[in-house]
Amino acid sequence: MLRSFGSESRVPTLAAVLDLIRERSAVSRVELAEATGLTQATMTHAVRKLITLGFVHEVGTARSNGGTPRRLLGLRPEACYMVGIQFDSFAAMGVVVDLAGRVLAQQALPAPGERQPAEVVVEFAEHVRAMLDSAAVAPSDVLGIGLATYGPQDRDQGVLLTPQPTREWLGYPLAATLAEATGLPVAIENDATAAGIGVHTLAGAPSSFAVVFMSGGIGSGVILDGFPYRGVTSNGLELGHISVDAFGPRCDCGNRGCLDSVAGSIAVVDRALGDRALASRLGLGSDPLTDFKRIGRAAIAGDPDAAALIDASAQMMGIAAVTLVNLFDVGRVVLAGSAFTDIGPIYRDAVQELLDESVFMRHVHNVRVDLADDVSLAAAIGGAVVVLRNLLESPNLGGRVVSPS
């Protein structure tokens, strides 16, 4: 979200211009000014800064309409690299991307489970080194690490503000400790927002859409012209904790009938475990995310009990998606997160059906539901890109990134 003061003028300009240069491969300053609506002076200033950073260089000239030749700008994808890690208790996924957002290495990391944060951070640091090795990227060329995870969180301090999965995680200096262990700056970001930034990065063109993200929990994000909606403390869009049933069960968060506790992957697994025949038939009893994927595959294969559980969950997600669209007024909803790995199309179709029949402004514009190009990587990619975004958005080119001391 672009705020009215402070961050307004220079800040998102750099990220937006860099996105455009990436998208168009070879583009003149005049074209960039036209595409953004920014003045030539502002564009010249932004381009100079991107060249100074080494992110952009001149790649040739083009003569248009017999006028003076225009110098064309291109991205230097090898100018720097970013690491992204998306994690919750049940799963973790890491990527190394270049400045163009291309994935050079990816790896499933051991899930934190209920282990101490210090232990998990050490493990993350080892895997970061291994991923950089496999991508043949020198740590000195890495801009930083972006941790995409659940909220509430304090992005400025790089800490989680919730005792999940255990009390020790609440306020633990997550970013600072990982920065210390790797020698790299570390930023944290909401996982669903990161997924939105990842989807935007994979798509290239700036666009506006909502993301519904499901891993262990359900979250959401809203991207407007390529930039995330943030609210006052970047702790909004908690779609998993909106009530879809005012008379439903009390959730740990204090609310009643929360989407997460009624329809999230863990709720689906809990319900399946309550049906002993089903649980035994599907061989359940691993971690919830693995069990959820098993239920999903069984539903696809035609198991009626598994299908009933998934359908009920997808219906509730559809109702929550209608709420999201009726409140944020977007024309597209993208599903992301590893819970959608196999079962994504079932959720996509159910959510689309609900939106088609219930969205308030459906006679003004339609709303399309898509699966992210890579449901299980989008948030990790977005986490990596957040490191770059934070750098470009901070006046001193370093805010919201906790550097090693």
Add this chain to the structure above:
Amino acid sequence: MLRSFGSESRVPTLAAVLDLIRERSAVSRVELAEATGLTQATMTHAVRKLITLGFVHEVGTARSNGGTPRRLLGLRPEACYMVGIQFDSFAAMGVVVDLAGRVLAQQALPAPGERQPAEVVVEFAEHVRAMLDSAAVAPSDVLGIGLATYGPQDRDQGVLLTPQPTREWLGYPLAATLAEATGLPVAIENDATAAGIGVHTLAGAPSSFAVVFMSGGIGSGVILDGFPYRGVTSNGLELGHISVDAFGPRCDCGNRGCLDSVAGSIAVVDRALGDRALASRLGLGSDPLTDFKRIGRAAIAGDPDAAALIDASAQMMGIAAVTLVNLFDVGRVVLAGSAFTDIGPIYRDAVQELLDESVFMRHVHNVRVDLADDVSLAAAIGGAVVVLRNLLESPNLGGRVVSPS
């Protein structure tokens, strides 16, 4: 919502600077630049434009810390006037405000009911003339008329995109016809968003908050640093049409268990009318908004049946307010709209209680619920201010205002 391109740089700057000058009464360019984080050059440019428009003038000099004297800027409240009309089928309220947002005239207008739009527009035009007379404002000094009403709507075309209250209203050239009838430019705006702009105007300082608006229907708005969140077509924040009960009754909009159909003023009245003893005791049978206010006053006076209806409605509104806060992450919710005239404190306390026990980020920051300073006027005042905002936000100083041909 400030978008990343086009409207980004100049546009909200003018409105934001004008707001600051209004708030501080006499302020130097240096202070304005400091308060906004804008550069001195941008501020000089913005101030020059506001002086050219006649909205701002120099009101003296001040010497600070022994430096060179700084010229102080002040608002010219009499530079221009705006008319605002908030209406739905059941009620209409008009105001004349000056450039400082002060109300010079206010009047309850006849409600449209189910009459033809052409008839209602003629009536509105007559009342605009009468209000300007009573405020002693010449039409030539009026910037325009802002119509704050329900959605979906097309702000650019100045038409409603819904067959409410009758089919004839769908696509009727509302703004153009009223412009023709009055000789004044006309803008339309969502009523809840207008209420948010009105609350911001009455408060002075830029701030971030959500509005829950209730008249005949329920809507909402989100104001961030003084500017409304808009989404892609300005048709978001339809709080009345989010589901609070996935298993609830089907609403006309297609969704199930909508807040409006479960807890809105009309739903409360319908339930009261179903209880013959209560309906007769309270003398119900007028228009729904009048009946709702009667039920509210009976609840305050201790009628247990009326109190039960109001409490149930307030509980559901609280659940929807939790959704609004969990998604938009704001620290304040303001209740506005004439339905809150007497019963406001009951709703305020119920919503506050729900937020205190259920908001997801309540351990990060608290969320306060307030009644608007003037629940029944806020949207009309905001509608008037929208005319000014649209002028300042348009590159050609005229966009989104439909002028008489």
